[in-house]
Amino acid sequence: LRQKYIDAIAGAGDEATLEDIRVAAVGKKGEVALKMRELGKMTPEERQVQGPKLNALKDEINAALAAKKAALGDAALDERLKTEWLDVTLPGRARRQGTIHPVSQVTEEVTTIFADMGFSVAEGPQIESDWYNFDALNIPPDHPTRTEMDTFYMSTPEGDDRPPHVLRTHTSPVQIRAMEKLGAPIRVIAPGRVYRADYDQTHTPMFHQVEGLALGRDISMANLKWTLEEFCRAFFEVDEVELRFRASHFPFTEPSAEVDLRCSWEDGKLHVGEGDDWMEILGSGMVHPKVLSSAGVDPSKWQGFAFGIGIDRLAMLKYGIPDLRAFFDSDLRWLRHYGFSA
Ligand code: PHE
Numbered sequence: 001l002r003q004k005y006i007d008a009i010a011g012a013g014d015e016a017t018l019e020d021i022r023v024a025a026v027g028k029k030g031e032v033a034l035k036m037r038e039l040g041k042m043t044p045e046e047r048q049v050q051g052p053k054l055n056a057l058k059d060e061i062n063a064a065l066a067a068k069k070a071a072l073g074d075a076a077l078d079e080r081l082k083t084e085w086l087d088v089t090l091p092g093r094a095r096r097q098g099t100i101h102p103v104s105q106v107t108e109e110v111t112t113i114f115a116d117m118g119f120s121v122a123e124g125p126q127i128e129s130d131w132y133n134f135d136a137l138n139i140p141p142d143h144p145t146r147t148e149m150d151t152f153y154m155s156t157p158e159g160d161d162r163p164p165h166v167l168r169t170h171t172s173p174v175q176i177r178a179m180e181k182l183g184a185p186i187r188v189i190a191p192g193r194v195y196r197a198d199y200d201q202t203h204t205p206m207f208h209q210v211e212g213l214a215l216g217r218d219i220s221m222a223n224l225k226w227t228l229e230e231f232c233r234a235f236f237e238v239d240e241v242e243l244r245f246r247a248s249h250f251p252f253t254e255p256s257a258e259v260d261l262r263c264s265w266e267d268g269k270l271h272v273g274e275g276d277d278w279m280e281i282l283g284s285g286m287v288h289p290k291v292l293s294s295a296g297v298d299p300s301k302w303q304g305f306a307f308g309i310g311i312d313r314l315a316m317l318k319y320g321i322p323d324l325r326a327f328f329d330s331d332l333r334w335l336r337h338y339g340f341s342a
Contacts (some may be wrong), residue, residue: 001031002057009064010106015072018065025061032058035205058323060225099339102206102315103327105193110210110311113234114189117227119212122181122188124174126195132173136294137252145251147190150197152205161245169197171211175287175306179295184215184302202324208311215287215304216296220257223307224284232281236272236318244278253285253306263317279317282309 005025012018026032035054039047111121124132139145140165149169156164174190182188191210199205202333225245232241242262250256259282264275284307291300312324319338321327326334 001035002060005061006064009061009068010065012072013309018068018072022065026058027067032061070177086125095147097342099335100342101327101335102319102321102338102340105340106311106315106318107208107210109235110231110309110314111189112192113231114210114212115235117187117230119187119189119214122174122178122190122211122213123192124168124171124177124190126168126193127165128168128173130167131239132166132176133166133170135164136176136291137172137225138288138290138294140253144170152195152197167194170194171209172306172308172310174211175213175252175291176295179215179292179297184292184297184304185217186304187214188212199325201322202313202316204312204324204328206328207324210309210311212284212307212309213287213304214306215292215302217302219304221286221305222259224286224307227305228282228284228307232272238273241273248285250281250283250285252291253283254288256283256285259307261317269320272317281313281317284308284309 003023008021008025021217022030024030032054035050039051039054042050065285093276096218109172115121133151134141134143134146150166151169154165154167156162163170165207169189174188174192178186178190186236189212192208193206194209195206196203197205206220212227214227225243229241229243233239234245239303241315244262245257246260248256248258258280260278260280261324262275263277263279265270265277266275287304287306292299312327315321316324
């Protein structure tokens with residue numbers, strides 16, 4: 001009996017087999033228990049001899065089972081260690097972090113600078129009604145600006161006679177929305193996406209502007225000039241800038257001016273405030289009285305300036321990025337190169 005079980009235990013290949021052996025040998029109804037029961041039929045002398053023998057056998061089998069179980073455990077662990085080893089001396093694998101897009105970065109910078117000058121942030125929808133994008137800004141239906149702006153029109157549902165909504169062609173409609181909501185006096189900027197059907201190295205069908213609007217009792221062109229100069233000094237991180245106000249025309253401002261920044265290009269880098277180049281960066285002017293009226297602001301009491309800056313243009317200038325189209329290609333190599341760490 002002893003040899004039978006000792007051999008069986010030695011030959012067991014896994015814990016389940018070992019458990020079967022245990023039940024058969026030393027379980028409640030196992031062979032050793034049966035033998036124990038037979039002790040009752042024996043003479044006291046026989047029992048004196050067989051009793052301890054059986055107990056010793058039981059102990060021996062239990063010990064063999066325990067030893068084998070431990071050995072099987074070790075073997076299983078060895079097996080796992082062989083396949084699942086880990087070299088803790090290997091250098092760690094660096095995880096790639098995402099970057100902040102130059103447009104987000106510049107929007108953040110611009111917002112901070114104007115916030116320091118007392119401008120809060122206003123918002124409006126990217127799908128805009130004909131009224132907010134055009135009419136309220138003194139651009140009547142037959143005005144050439146409508147075609148010049150390469151507008152994307154939304155389709156209109158059957159039976160809807162209203163003029164179609166558009167993808168806003170500029171952030172100027174937010175001027176109207178902000179005036180309706182906040183009235184005058186007011187100082188807001190409105191950064192956001194705008195859309196025009198245009199595509200080349202400096203134009204993409206979606207791009208970004210930041211609108212500015214300041215209304216008060218006597219806000220003038222002089223205030224506009226200082227505000228923009230102050231902005232450019234802070235944004236381009238230079239002590240002095242020179243801006244050139246070129247007379248221009250926008251239906252929603254009178255007078256209107258496009259503003260150029262004095263700069264030079266040396267070995268591919270932009271130098272602001274010096275040189276003989278002029279870079280157009282924005283459109284601006286005094287808000288047209290008709291625009292104030294459209295938004296419910298009394299033009300006999302309030303006046304002020306508005307401007308619209310191209311954010312992508314600013315990003316290209318400040319960070320020396322040559323092609324606007326690459327801004328929106330989602331090429332990871334480009335994003336790693338021009339992006340900012342969080
Ligand atoms: N909305 C004009 C544009 O997109 C810019 C502008 C804004 C001009 C505000 C004057 C005042 O070109």
